[in-house]
Amino acid sequence: MLNILSVLIGLATLVMMIPAILPFVAILNWLLVPLALLGALIGMASSRNSGRNFCLIVAAFGALRLFAGGGIF
Structure with a gap:
């Protein structure tokens, strides 16, 4: 159940990152x-790793975008 919640949070975050x-x-x-x-x-609280890994990839994509824009643009 926690893995599904993690994937849903990752998907929602990824969709919100598109206009960002x-x-x-x-x-x-x-x-x-x-x-x-x-x-x-x-x-991380789940027994499976797919939700955690997906969220880490989404976070890395957002952090890369912040780094590329100097934190503002």
Whole structure:
């Protein structure tokens, strides 16, 4: 059950990250990366690893976007 919740959090975060690719909306990633990490934390409590891994990939994508834009753009 926790794995499904983790995957759902990851999917919701990924969908919200799509508009955050645009400049001046990328500041939204400051909220979405911790949300993805929360999903990974929930996924750690599960016996399966797929939800945790998916959330970590989503968090890495958001962090890469923040790094590329200098944290603002």
